[in-house]
Amino acid sequence: MAFNNNRVTKIVQVRSGLYHIYTTGGVHWAGVKAVADLLGRSIAETRKLQVKIVG
Numbered sequence: 001m002a003f004n005n006n007r008v009t010k011i012v013q014v015r016s017g018l019y020h021i022y023t024t025g026g027v028h029w030a031g032v033k034a035v036a037d038l039l040g041r042s043i044a045e046t047r048k049l050q051v052k053i054v055g
Contacts, residue, residue, distance in 0.1 A: 006026075007023060008022070016047075017032045019032075019035050
């Protein structure tokens with residue numbers, strides 16, 4: 001999921017396996033697979049994280 005080439009500014013875990021991804025273009029819902037792809041991690045590793053990235 002490329003998020004229309006917008007810069008990701010923040011990822012917040014809403015509940016298990018569901019995230020809000022904040023970009024310069026708006027807010028997007030995403031599952032664990034999309035977040036794992038963004039972080040360059042496996043799905044299993046991503047599920048273990050409490051993700052809050054501020055950039």
